[in-house]
Amino acid sequence: MADPAGAGAPAILPLAGSDLSWRAGDVEILREVSLRIEPGTRNIVIGPNGAGKSVLLRMLHGLLAPSGGQLAWATADPLRIRRGQAMVFQRPVMLRRTARENIEFALRVGGMREGVRAAARAALARVGLASLEDRPARLCSGGEQQRIALARAWALRPEILFLDEPTASLDPAATRAIEEIIAAMHAAGTTIVMTTHDLGQARRIADRVLFLHRGRLVEDTPAREFFQQPRSPEATAFIKGELLW
C-alpha cells in the first residue's frame, strides 16, 4: 500500500515551479509563474475567470506540459511522482459501473493487487457513502458522484491532491460535505491544492492563497493576511467583488 509517510519512501514534496508558462497559439495563458508547494499545506488558487487557474493546476498535476519554465519534485522517481498525486475535477468522470468498482478500477490501475475490494469499501465509508457501494456511479447525484471521486482519489493515498473547482456545480449541502472530506484528507496528511471562485470557501479551507490574474501569479500570501490586507490592488478589487476578469 502506497503511504506517503511510509518509512524510507522518498517524499515527492515539496514541489517547485519556476517561470511556468503556457501558450495556446499566440495567447499566453500562464506567464512565468513561480511557486513552491510545501508538504502538509492547504493551497487555494483563486482569481477571476480566465486567470489561468485550471491550466496551472493541470500543469502541476502533469496533464499539461509547460511551454516554458521548470517543474521540480523532491524526487526524481517518475513512478513515485505519478502515484503520489491525485486530482478531482469540477465534473467527476464516473465509469459506467458501480461506485465501488469505480474505486477498484483506480486502485488496480494504480498497481494494487490484493485487498482491492476492502480498500474501495473503506474509501467509500470514509466519504459516508458505504450504502451506495453497489449503486451504478452514473445514477448517483452530482454531490454523491463528487464524493465518490474524492473517495477514489483518497483511496490512492496521494501525497498531494489537486482539486479543480470541485464544488462549482453543487448545492450548499453537497459543498459542505465535500469541504469536510477535503479537511479530513488534509488532517490525514494530504497536501491540498485547489482552485475555487468561491471566496467563502477559500477562507474556510486555505492556509495559503495563490492569486492569479491574467496568467500572472500576483500574490502568494498566507491566507489570513490575504483576506485582511491584500498586497496588490487587483487582489483588493477581487475581494471586494469588483474585479470581474
Place this chain on the structure above:
Amino acid sequence: MVNTPRSHWLAGGALALTLALGLAVPPAALAQDKFIVVASTTSTEQSGLFKHLLPAFKAKSGIDVRVVAQGTGQALATARKGDADVVFVHDRVAEQKFVEEGFGIDRREVMYNDFVIVGPKADPAKIAGSKDAIDALKKIAASAAPFTSRGDKSGTHAAELRYWKQADIDPQAGKGTWYRETGSGMGPTLNTASAMGAYAFTDRGTWLSFKNRGELAIAVEGDNKLFNQYGVMLVNPAKHPHVKKELGQAFIDWITSPDGQAAIAGYKIEGQQLFFPNYQPVRG
C-alpha cells in the same frame, strides 16, 4: 493483466468465437471425404434437375454432391483454378479447349436439351411458330425488335452468338438500341425480357421452370440446330492433386450409367421431359 469484469468480457467473447467456429467448421470438415464439388450451369440447377438426380446418386454411393451453379464460362474458370472436382456444362467448343489444355479428363457427353427463342405474344418480329432459328434471328435484327442476351460467356450465350454468326448478323451493332446484354444468368435475363417485352434465347429447361413469364411465350422451337449438348468431365488430378478423383469419377460413371441416364429421362416439369440422355459409351 488487470482482473476486472472487462477481462471476463473479453474472455467470454473469445470463448464464444471459438465455440461458434467450432460449431461452424466441423460439418464441412467431417464430411470432407464424402462430398464433391461440381461446377455446373444455372440451367441444370435452376431447372431442378440436380434436385432430382442427386438424392438418387447419394442413395447409391453415399456421396454428397455440392453444385456450384454458374455460367459455363465461369464454371470452367472455377474448375481451371482447381476449385471443383467435376465440371458439368454445355459448351462443346469450350469444353474441348478445356480438355486440350489439360484441365479436364474423361469428357463424356451426357444429355441434351434444346434451346428455344421466347418472345412477347405481340410478336413484333413476326416469328412465332417458325421452326427456323436463323431466319427468326434475321427477322428480329431486321425489325430491330428488342432482344435480351445474357452476355455472360455462358454456354447459352456462346450458343446464341454462334446462331447470330450463322445468320451473318453482328448483334453488337444493335447494342444500345435493340440488342441488350444483361451480363447475368438465364433467369435474370428472362426477367428482363419479360419486363421489356423482348425476345430472348434460352434453354428449354430454364424456361419450363421459369415462373415470371408475363407476356412471354415460345416463339421458335423444333429447329434441329437448337440442340444443346451437355458434357461432364473430371478436373485433371495431375493439374490439381487435391481433386477427389475416385468420388468424382463415381459421379461421372453413375450419370452415364443406365441408372443415371434413366434418372435424367425421368425428370419432368408439367409432364414435359426437360433433358434427353444421350451418352454413347463408344465415344467416352
Place this chain on the structure above:
Amino acid sequence: MEEISQSMGLAMGLVRQLDQTLLAIAGLSLKVSGVAVLAASLLALPLGAWLALARFPGRQVVIAVLNGMMGLPPVVVGLLIYLLLSRAGPLGSLGILFTPAAMMIAQAVLILPIIAALSRQVIDDAWSEYREQLLSLNATRWQCMRALLWDLRFTLLTAVLAGFGRAIAEVGAVMIVGGNIDGVTRVMTTAIALETSKGDLPLALALGVVLIALVIAINTAAQLMKSYSMRRHG
C-alpha cells in the same frame, strides 16, 4: 401490388409451417453472419479504440481510409477472398472455398471496417470526456482502451449491430465465395437471388420479408437489452 400481398401470405405460410428448408437457410444465415460479426468485432473494437486514442502522423488519413472502407463493395470483397481461398490462391490448401467458413471470412472482412470506423468515432467522442480523468489515474493506453470499450459497450453494440445488419443482408460476397450450394452454403440472400432468377418473384420476396423480420427481431432484442442495461448501469 398483387405480388406483394401474395408474398406476405407466402412469408406467413413459410414461417407458420416452420418450413424445414427455410429454417436451415435462416439458421445458416444467422450462424455465418453471427460468427462473422463476432470475429470482426474482436478485431475491430480494439482497432477502433486504438485509433481513437493514438496520435501519430497520418492518423487522419488512416481514419479517412477506414471510413471509406465502410462502403466496400461486397462483390469486390468476395472476389478478393475468392482469389485468396481458391485452390490456385495462397490459402488454397485450406480447402474452404465454397464452405460456410469462407462466407464467414468474407463477411468479417466486409464489416470489419464498419465496426472499426463506427467504434472509433464513438470512442473518440467519449475520450475527450474521459481523457483527463483516466490519465490522472495513470492509466496506460491499454487500460484506457479497455475501460472505454467496456464503458461504451451499449453504444458500441449499435456499431456491432450495424455490422451484423450489413453482413446478413449482403449477397455479393457470399454468392462468390460460398457458391450458393443447396444445403451447404445457401443463405437467405443467395436463396432470394436464386428464386429471383428462377422468376419466382413472390417466393423471393417472401424470403426477403422473413429476412427483414429476422433482422428487425434481432435489433429489437438488442435494443431492449441495451435500454434495460443502461437503466441499470447509468
